[in-house]
Amino acid sequence: MPDLPRVGFLGLGIMGRPMAHNLLRAGYPLVVYNRSPAPVAELVAAGAESAPTPAATGAGCDLAITMLANDAAVEAVVLGPDGLAAGLRRGAVHVDMSTISPLTARRIAAHLAERGVEALDAPVSGGEVGARDATLSIMVGGPAATLERARPPLERLGRSIVHIGAAGAGQVAKACNQLVVGVTIDAVAEALLLASAAGVDPARVREALLGGFASSRVLDLHGQRMLDHAFQPGFMASMQLKDLNIVVALGEAAGVPLPGATTVRDLYEALVARGDGRLDHSGLLTLLEGRAGRPLQRPAVAD
Amino acid sequence: MPDLPRVGFLGLGIMGRPMAHNLLRAGYPLVVYNRSPAPVAELVAAGAESAPTPAATGAGCDLAITMLANDAAVEAVVLGPDGLAAGLRRGAVHVDMSTISPLTARRIAAHLAERGVEALDAPVSGGEVGARDATLSIMVGGPAATLERARPPLERLGRSIVHIGAAGAGQVAKACNQLVVGVTIDAVAEALLLASAAGVDPARVREALLGGFASSRVLDLHGQRMLDHAFQPGFMASMQLKDLNIVVALGEAAGVPLPGATTVRDLYEALVARGDGRLDHSGLLTLLEGRAGRPLQRPAVAD
Numbered sequence: 207m208p209d210l211p212r213v214g215f216l217g218l219g220i221m222g223r224p225m226a227h228n229l230l231r232a233g234y235p236l237v238v239y240n241r242s243p244a245p246v247a248e249l250v251a252a253g254a255e256s257a258p259t260p261a262a263t264g265a266g267c268d269l270a271i272t273m274l275a276n277d278a279a280v281e282a283v284v285l286g287p288d289g290l291a292a293g294l295r296r297g298a299v300h301v302d303m304s305t306i307s308p309l310t311a312r313r314i315a316a317h318l319a320e321r322g323v324e325a326l327d328a329p330v331s332g333g334e335v336g337a338r339d340a341t342l343s344i345m346v347g348g349p350a351a352t353l354e355r356a357r358p359p360l361e362r363l364g365r366s367i368v369h370i371g372a373a374g375a376g377q378v379a380k381a382c383n384q385l386v387v388g389v390t391i392d393a394v395a396e397a398l399l400l401a402s403a404a405g406v407d408p409a410r411v412r413e414a415l416l417g418g419f420a421s422s423r424v425l426d427l428h429g430q431r432m433l434d435h436a437f438q439p440g441f442m443a444s445m446q447l448k449d450l451n452i453v454v455a456l457g458e459a460a461g462v463p464l465p466g467a468t469t470v471r472d473l474y475e476a477l478v479a480r481g482d483g484r485l486d487h488s489g490l491l492t493l494l495e496g497r498a499g500r501p502l503q504r505p506a507v508a509d
Numbered sequence: 510m511p512d513l514p515r516v517g518f519l520g521l522g523i524m525g526r527p528m529a530h531n532l533l534r535a536g537y538p539l540v541v542y543n544r545s546p547a548p549v550a551e552l553v554a555a556g557a558e559s560a561p562t563p564a565a566t567g568a569g570c571d572l573a574i575t576m577l578a579n580d581a582a583v584e585a586v587v588l589g590p591d592g593l594a595a596g597l598r599r600g601a602v603h604v605d606m607s608t609i610s611p612l613t614a615r616r617i618a619a620h621l622a623e624r625g626v627e628a629l630d631a632p633v634s635g636g637e638v639g640a641r642d643a644t645l646s647i648m649v650g651g652p653a654a655t656l657e658r659a660r661p662p663l664e665r666l667g668r669s670i671v672h673i674g675a676a677g678a679g680q681v682a683k684a685c686n687q688l689v690v691g692v693t694i695d696a697v698a699e700a701l702l703l704a705s706a707a708g709v710d711p712a713r714v715r716e717a718l719l720g721g722f723a724s725s726r727v728l729d730l731h732g733q734r735m736l737d738h739a740f741q742p743g744f745m746a747s748m749q750l751k752d753l754n755i756v757v758a759l760g761e762a763a764g765v766p767l768p769g770a771t772t773v774r775d776l777y778e779a780l781v782a783r784g785d786g787r788l789d790h791s792g793l794l795t796l797l798e799g800r801a802g803r804p805l806q807r808p809a810v811a812d
Binding site for chain 2: 308331332343345366368369370371372374375378379381382383385386387389390392393394396397398399400401403404405406407410411413414415417418419420421422423424425427453456457460461462463464465466467469470472473494497498499500505
């Protein structure tokens with residue numbers, strides 16, 4: 207086997223942990239860092255090294271990947287005291303696979319550039335299953351040459367790697383993705399609940415709509431979850447809200463009115479405010495059910 | 510060839526005309542009616558009979574199909590003076606393939622039942638191309654036994670025939686379809702315009718999103734129309750508005766709040782009010798472009 211470059215991996219949560227395992231399995235010498243110790247012990251048992259700080263994790267690595275919860279976590283881990291930026295050598299590559307604001311992503315890339323570190327923003331879609339099966343869809347912002355350097359390990363994490371554009375462009379694409387997913391979930395929830403309230407079997411409506419222009423992966427997968435009231439995540443409503451807040455802020459910064467996205471952001475805000483942030487994002491249906499005063503249901507007697 | 514039943518066809522517009530031709534081509538003895546004479550002459554030249562009133566069209570027919578613009582047109586043609594209801598014999602079948610309110614559809618079915626006429630609401634999706642190629646998706650409300658009587662001619666018009674439920678259920682499914690299509694068009698328009706305004710190539714965003722949970726036929730087909738600014742219809746924005754008004758009214762009648770559908774209905778209302786009702790419904794993008802003060806565009810220089 208050729209010598210593979212040493213990789214740092216910071217953030218061993220629901221997504222990061224299986225991704226780090228995939229890199230280990232592919233033979234990459236791996237140094238891991240995580241705030242809570244349990245997943246670190248698990249990765250070390252599987253063959254990784256661990257480091258006490260982000261800076262120490264980056265030292266001696268050719269490439270470091272972060273997979274963290276939000277803007278604040280990425281800023282703290284990369285730019286904070288003992289941060290990754292302080293440890294990475296000139297010429298190393300930082301790949302942030304978290305979903306954060308494009309504006310934050312650009313700021314971090316600029317900071318790293320001052321230190322001679324190359325940066326990519328590379329958020330993913332595909333969820334926990336995609337992380338485990340290495341079938342993530344990866345949307346990349348940053349210099350094309352930097353992506354070519356990072357591509358071999360990224361190919362161990364995802365099936366589709368699309369170079370969207372310059373720094374921040376990956377996060378812009380992810381924001382667009384979350385806008386479309388969130389608004390489409392709302393559309394499907396409204397349609398199925400409307401069918402049910404009008405006395406029509408929502409399962410037959412879903413089936414009929416899958417054959418035409420209304421067809422989507424959301425109608426297929428999340429529509430079925432709604433029919434089954436199966437709202438264990440999946441992707442949590444609180445994360446969908448975080449992402450729609452990024453979308454709305456980006457719209458304000460770019461001067462683009464987003465009436466649909468804003469309406470649906472407000473719905474997720476209400477869902478999370480009433481304590482249902484841990485439901486799958488398709489659980490937005492339950493908010494509409496509450497407002498309608500009736501659940502989604504199939505008719506007792508078939509026609 | 511076995512004797513095929515005599516069919517009445519009322520409404521020879523963009524959709525009805527090619528549908529009537531398909532029935533003629535399949536060998537059905539056809540009697541046609543239309544308010545303006547030109548398409549009547551065309552169908553007569555192709556072998557149809559014509560009749561001077563809806564009542565006369567229905568007389569002697571086993572089955573009559575209406576394909577009209579809106580609720581008022583269907584009510585006038587079916588229930589008005591010299592209307593279809595007055596001409597159809599007991600035991601005949603009326604199939605309304607127009608897109609109208611489920612409430613109107615149920616009212617018409619009840620009127621016809623009093624006269625011993627069986628009724629189906631059978632709105633379609635698939636547009637002009639589907640009408641011409643007989644690949645429409647047909648959503649049917651009404652008694653299952655009535656659908657079985659009407660199925661042979663319907664199979665000459667569409668590829669998929671789904672029995673949704675009792676009278677009005679086909680229109681409920683169509684309303685749900687138009688809700689999802691309209692709201693998804695808005696989501697795609699917002700996302701692509703946001704990408705563009707943030708300096709990112711919307712074509713690459715569309716491509717990346719087609720690989721994940723945001724994927725839909727709207728993103729594929731209408732997203733490409735938006736990138737090309739190709740807004741010749743297709744399906745007119747004014748018709749999308751008509752259908753979203755049906756959706757919102759149905760939501761009010763059923764006590765279901767529809768925040769997403771209402772937001773998008775208001776956008777189509779603004780689009781039509783400024784004189785753009787004849788654009789394809791994907792032309793909703795142009796309303797958002799106007800509000801943002803900038804067009805959707807691909808970056809001048811690739812990254």
